[in-house]
Amino acid sequence: MAGDWSADVAVEDIGGGDGELRERVDGAYRAKYERHGSSSIDAMVSADAVAATLRLTRV
Secondary structure: OEOOEOOOEEEEEOOOOOHHHHHHHHHHHHHHHHHHOHHHHHHHOOHHHHHOOEEEEEO
16 A cells, blocks of 8 residues: 555565566666666666565556
8 A cells, every 4th residue: 555545466576587587677777777877777786686576466
């Protein structure tokens, strides 16, 4: 729930998933945020950050 809004969601742990998916997501993230410098980007695509990645799907 966020404020007055709520939704039922399914939670999927994708942190340990497909390496190809991670490469595509990391590449897109780097392309979008490259103007902010590599130190910010490196933290967001680190192994720890990836391990905490969840997919929320509305059910």
